[in-house]
Amino acid sequence: MKISQKRIVTAYVFLAIPLVFYIVVRFYPMIYSFWLSFTNWRLISPKKDFVGFDNFVKLFKDKVFMTSLWNTIKYVVYGVPLVIVLSLFLAATLNKVRHLQWFYRLLYVMPYITPLVVVSWVWRWIYQRPPAGVLNNILMAFGFDAQPFLSSMNQSLPAIVVTTVWVNLGYCIIIYLAGLQTIPQEYQEAAKIDGATSRQSFFKITLPLLNPITVFLVVTQSITFLRIFTQVYNMTDQGSGGPLNATKPLVLYIYQKAFRSFDMGLASSATVILFMLIMGITLLQLLVLNKRVQY
Amino acid sequence: MKRALLLLLVVSVIFAGFAGAVKITYWQYYYETKVKLVDQLIEEFEKQNPGIEVEHVTFPYENFNEKVAVSVPAGVGPDVLTLFYGWIPLYVTSGYLVPLPESEFSPEYLSSEFFPFVSKGIQFDGIPYALPTAVRSLALFWNKDLFAEAGLDPESPPTTFAEMVEFAKKLTKYDDKGNIIQEGLTMQPSGQGHQWIREVLVRQLGGTPYSADNRTVLYYQTAPETLKVYTDLITKDKVGYPGFLNDDVTAFRSLKAAMTIDGSFRLGTFRPLDNLNWGVTELPSMNGVKSNFASFWAHAITTNATGEKLDASIKFLKFITSEYAQTLWLEQVGELPANPNVAAAYYDHPEFGPFLKGLEYAHATFFVDESGQRQVLMDAVDKVWIQGMDPIKAFEEAAAEDQAIIDEFWSRLE
Numbered sequence: 001m002k003i004s005q006k007r008i009v010t011a012y013v014f015l016a017i018p019l020v021f022y023i024v025v026r027f028y029p030m031i032y033s034f035w036l037s038f039t040n041w042r043l044i045s046p047k048k049d050f051v052g053f054d055n056f057v058k059l060f061k062d063k064v065f066m067t068s069l070w071n072t073i074k075y076v077v078y079g080v081p082l083v084i085v086l087s088l089f090l091a092a093t094l095n096k097v098r099h100l101q102w103f104y105r106l107l108y109v110m111p112y113i114t115p116l117v118v119v120s121w122v123w124r125w126i127y128q129r130p131p132a133g134v135l136n137n138i139l140m141a142f143g144f145d146a147q148p149f150l151s152s153m154n155q156s157l158p159a160i161v162v163t164t165v166w167v168n169l170g171y172c173i174i175i176y177l178a179g180l181q182t183i184p185q186e187y188q189e190a191a192k193i194d195g196a197t198s199r200q201s202f203f204k205i206t207l208p209l210l211n212p213i214t215v216f217l218v219v220t221q222s223i224t225f226l227r228i229f230t231q232v233y234n235m236t237d238q239g240s241g242g243p244l245n246a247t248k249p250l251v252l253y254i255y256q257k258a259f260r261s262f263d264m265g266l267a268s269s270a271t272v273i274l275f276m277l278i279m280g281i282t283l284l285q286l287l288v289l290n291k292r293v294q295y
Numbered sequence: 296m297k298r299a300l301l302l303l304l305v306v307s308v309i310f311a312g313f314a315g316a317v318k319i320t321y322w323q324y325y326y327e328t329k330v331k332l333v334d335q336l337i338e339e340f341e342k343q344n345p346g347i348e349v350e351h352v353t354f355p356y357e358n359f360n361e362k363v364a365v366s367v368p369a370g371v372g373p374d375v376l377t378l379f380y381g382w383i384p385l386y387v388t389s390g391y392l393v394p395l396p397e398s399e400f401s402p403e404y405l406s407s408e409f410f411p412f413v414s415k416g417i418q419f420d421g422i423p424y425a426l427p428t429a430v431r432s433l434a435l436f437w438n439k440d441l442f443a444e445a446g447l448d449p450e451s452p453p454t455t456f457a458e459m460v461e462f463a464k465k466l467t468k469y470d471d472k473g474n475i476i477q478e479g480l481t482m483q484p485s486g487q488g489h490q491w492i493r494e495v496l497v498r499q500l501g502g503t504p505y506s507a508d509n510r511t512v513l514y515y516q517t518a519p520e521t522l523k524v525y526t527d528l529i530t531k532d533k534v535g536y537p538g539f540l541n542d543d544v545t546a547f548r549s550l551k552a553a554m555t556i557d558g559s560f561r562l563g564t565f566r567p568l569d570n571l572n573w574g575v576t577e578l579p580s581m582n583g584v585k586s587n588f589a590s591f592w593a594h595a596i597t598t599n600a601t602g603e604k605l606d607a608s609i610k611f612l613k614f615i616t617s618e619y620a621q622t623l624w625l626e627q628v629g630e631l632p633a634n635p636n637v638a639a640a641y642y643d644h645p646e647f648g649p650f651l652k653g654l655e656y657a658h659a660t661f662f663v664d665e666s667g668q669r670q671v672l673m674d675a676v677d678k679v680w681i682q683g684m685d686p687i688k689a690f691e692e693a694a695a696e697d698q699a700i701i702d703e704f705w706s707r708l709e
Binding site for chain 1: 360361385388389539541542551666667669673682
């Protein structure tokens with residue numbers, strides 16, 4: 001064997017290790033759950049009969065499933081723009097701060113590195129009705145009426161979105177800051193000399209050059225919001241996604257079907273739908289947003 | 296040399312095989328006092344039964360069910376496990392539990408050693424599958440200091456429903472905007488509230504929750520106004536609401552709720568609180584009817600246990616449900632004995648007494664999907680107090696949803 005051939009073989013041997021790992025712990029379970037979605041398997045039963053599209057038909061007839069699907073879309077539609085705009089604004093502002101920048105960065109990253117369960121419970125208490133809830137006490141101090149927040153049909157989902165945005169903000173800010181620091185100063189200076197306002201240079205230079213970062217964040221944040229679970233599980237009574245399913249996302253629906261009702265077949269079908277939803281939205285975003293910008 | 300070593304190895308493996316004890320595995324969820332007591336019981340059991348070794352495995356309560364459910368199909372499950380009686384139908388129909396052999400656990404044995412509701416609760420299609428060491432029932436806890444503050448006699452808790460409502464109104468405090476800042480009575484259907492509605496209020500209003508064959512929901516058909524009686528306390532009398540101070544237990548322990556209906560397992564929560572001056576009494580009666588809800592965790596033998604292991608498991612099951620074990624369980628864990636003979640000695644106990652008396656007229660609901668059926672009643676209450684739906688209609692919808700869950704369960708078996 002020639003040295004070059006040996007090198008190739010060696011490379012493939014090393015590549016094989018993560019590949020095998022991925023096949024065993026990622027792709028195999030994924031394909032298996034595709035198979036399960038066509039069966040009537042119940043977690044603690046040995047029976048796994050093929051039932052065709054029965055589970056999917058059942059899902060689309062299930063009001064709770066449709067509500068969870070709709071809620072999941074709401075989480076993305078409310079959450080992603082909010083977290084992107086806010087984090088871009090804060091990052092651009094932080095980028096101008098020269099003193100104690102590390103401190104502000106730390107401040108914004110704190111929620112992100114705090115365990116999500118802890119964050120959820122803290123916010124659950126912040127949102128409490130009087131006399132316990134901090135937020136309601138502030139509202140009432142300013143003469144407003146107390147709000148039901150998590151026990152309201154309309155406010156509970158936005159309340160959970162706010163918590164999630166607060167958590168994800170730190171991560172997005174850090175990524176945006178890194179992006180901002182790669183934009184060459186010359187562009188900004190040149191624009192300044194040409195008489196561009198800071199607003200113009202932000203929208204004409206900074207924003208377009210940050211496009212790859214924005215695409216990355218929109219895609220990853222969309223996936224995060226599509227897979228929302230922990231917050232809802234911990235912020236609603238008995239992890240129910242209530243009141244009356246008003247906050248229940250798809251992942252919680254899947255969890256309840258799989259591990260409370262043990263209906264693994266149905267849960268797998270819902271997982272397949274979630275998978276297709278994530279894939280569809282991601283591809284669409286890449287198609288629409290991904291534009292190369294060069295100066 | 297090598298050959299000699301190999302021979303030694305083979306001999307020792309064979310020897311170990313002969314002399315080795317029968318090893319069975321017991322699973323329960325983690326609850327400190329229970330784990331300690333079971334360790335102690337296992338030690339005594341192993342002394343009495345040389346040749347049997349019991350391995351004790353515990354999991355967090357939150358994912359006990361998942362853990363069991365995931366391990367079973369993988370064939371690494373336990374020989375004896377503790378499960379909530381409400382899961383028995385699901386486990387049995389999945390082919391996971393072994394019926395209790397009649398030679399060891401005859402109907403006479405069951406009826407003499409356990410309260411009447413137990414033998415119904417452990418059956419599926421008339422065959423018993425599990426046995427409890429301890430049981431739970433409901434009672435009314437009241438805060439004596441808050442009673443005194445409201446001008447009520449701190450030593451006279453309400454005995455009837457009407458009296459309880461009257462007291463609750465006096466005990467509720469509001470801020471100047473009308474927000475409740477102290478509950479007269481906790482209203483938490485997700486806690487024990489749904490059990491109180493289903494097994495107590497329905498029966499007190501002349502109804503029956505389910506048909507005798509457990510296939511038909513009857514609560515709406517036989518007592519349609521039940522939910523209204525419950526939700527009126529939230530919407531009309533305004534003595535409390537679901538989620539006040541997060542949950543009923545938190546509200547009561549932080550002295551912000553004057554009365555709460557909860558289970559005997561809560562004794563251990565309230566007892567260590569020095570600032571909480573509480574008492575406990577039987578659930579209030581209504582229309583002269585007393586009723587209660589009892590539930591329990593029971594030990595069952597799984598299909599993993601065969602041959603020698605099955606015999607050892609039977610011995611172990613008998614031991615941990617014996618009068619001896621139940622007495623220790625009451626003293627160390629604080630749960631009520633499942634055996635009326637053990638219970639009799641504690642009837643006048645100020646803390647256990649009200650719960651034990653409740654056991655005499657208690658009912659254990661036959662759940663096919665405990666969390667699903669609980670959700671139905673939680674939702675019914677939410678529909679009324681959040682969405683303003685007519686309680687009679689909400690109860691009718693609950694009955695229909697509950698019936699759908701039950702129908703689906705039975706249809707899977709046919």
